[in-house]
Amino acid sequence: MGGDVNDAYRIDTDGEPRFLLVQPGRTAEFYAAEIAGLEAFEAAGITAPKVLGNGVIDGDAYLLLDYLEEGQGSQRELGQLVAKMHLTHEPGNLFGFGLPHEGGDISFNNEWTDSWSELFVERRLDHLRDRIVAENLWSEDDAEKYLQVRQVITDALEEHRSVASLLHGDLWAGNYMFLSDGRPALFDPSPLYGDREFDLGATTVFGGFTEDFYDAYQQEYPLNEGAWRRIRFYRLYLLMVHLAKFGGTYANSVEKSMDDILNR
Known part of the structure; x- marks a missing residue:
């Protein structure tokens, strides 16, 4: 746990291991959404670390969690x-969350809306596009291609009825683990209520999820027609996040992802 955003430590208090996350130079509110996500997981019966404390020490925000073996x-x-x-749904089928997504250097507006396309395309993809262009990571041709891809995405989402599911929000292989008793657990959420295909798209980018994972998911909560075509939209999103954060290393992957969407 900890990822590329936090400093992470195992500490022992009263003979018990704990997991400490530290975000230098931030207020305690930096962890508010993650805490809310972990609490939502607990309410939904999802195995995840329990929050033990949160505050500021010497100007640095911290989050104290129980330690998972x-x-x-x-x-x-x-x-x-x-x-x-994902079977935990927002009762009014509203998309968003009560708190914004606050990443280390990228934030997103999670205000509630009845339109998944508004939340995903306008507030996330367009926001990433603006940042990528501002940092000179795209040419004019790249920006024009994005507009074509954007149209494909908005048209497809207009035809698809999205259901507001509880999402992890950053479901790559580094954010799950198996416990000492074999149970799976999720951590480091970037929570929101959104289309479940968003999470599944993240699982396809960096590996770590097998056919057994997808088969079991399909048995528990069958995907809708056209899901694997739309899942490519969320692959593009995650790759754009990495392009914005880490620069040109991800430029080719983003371009290939856009081409894939346009060519099918």
């Missing part, structure tokens, strides 16, 4: 767990 487990059970999370 790592073991080995089943991708099928992981698929079932993710499906269970």
Whole structure:
């Protein structure tokens, strides 16, 4: 746990291991959305670290969690767990969250809306496009290609009825683990209520999820027609996040992702 955003430490208090995340130079509110996500997981019966404390020490924000002992487990059970999370729906089918997404250097507006396309395309993809262009990571041709891709995405989402599911928001292989008793657990959420295909798109970018995962997910919560075509939209999103954060290393991957969307 910790990723590329936080400083992360194992500490012992009263003989018990704890997990400490530190974000230098931030207020305690930096962790507000993550805490809310972990609490939403707990309410939904999703195995995740419990929040033990949050505050500021010497000008640095911290989040104290219980320590999860790592073991080995089943991708099928992981698929079932993710499906269970996605079966937790926002009662009014509204998309968003009560708090914004605050990343280390990228933030997103999570204000509630009844339009998934507004939240995903206008507030996330367009925001990333603006940052990528401002940092001179795209040529004019790249920006024009994005507009073509954007049209494909908005047209497809207009035809698809999205359901507001509880999402992890950053579901790559570095944000799950198997516990010492074999149970799967999720951590480091960037929570929102959104189309579940958003999370599944993230699982396809860097590996770490097997066919057993997808088969078990499909059995628990079958995907709608055209899902795997739309999942490519969320692959593009995650690659654009990495282009914005880490620069040109991801330029070719983003270009290939856009071409894939346009050519099918």
